[in-house]
Amino acid sequence: MKIILFLFLIFYGVWAEDFISPKEYQESLYQNPRGISCAKCHGNGNQQTLGFYTKNGEKIPFIIPSIKNTNYKRFREILFQPQESKSIMPTYSLTEQEIKSLYDYVTNNKKE
Template sequence: MKIIFFAVLFLFFLQVNLQANDFISAKEYSKMLYENPRGIGCNKCHGANGEMQILGHYEKKGKRTAFVVPSIQNLGFEEFKKSLNETKEASSIMPSYSLTENEILVLYNYIQEKTKEQNNAKQ
């Protein structure tokens, strides 16, 4: 009787473990990474979908000029990866994140998915 009880108990725990989901879904992970990869999120400058944004304005020679953050929606993967990995100049406001190859891929796919959703919503 004990053997049957432990066998049933073992099968129950095995079934529960096989059905268990990850702690965080891939979609949740990619959103979290976009919103806070290493302290400041991509969304703070590139918006919720990676689109072009006016971050602010500055005055130069008496003329008010917009500080435009470019869209990252239409970048190819290699260009996207290069922009994240290149050494930044002191005047650059783009932070250095020290992302792994997988994190860069996750971010890239997240932006591509958000762009598709945005385009579908417009139609």
């Protein structure tokens, strides 16, 4: 009897891994891509002020644009290709599928 229970627990454990919803998967990817977390700079995807810098004695905010209305072409491009040198947006080595997931996550968040 004990063995059966043990086996049950093992199978349950393996199976339970599948119980992560697409939304949870997408969120974990956003929080934890292979590289620095998107959330560090993009927060919940809305426009963010990351900090301030001074130029000619003027305090200028460093603004990160909203990514909620970005089209897929641009979304994909910015994650694949290095940007101009002044950009701090990093490139990632994500698969097409991962980029799609991130895109769905960010754009579905729109309503909330």
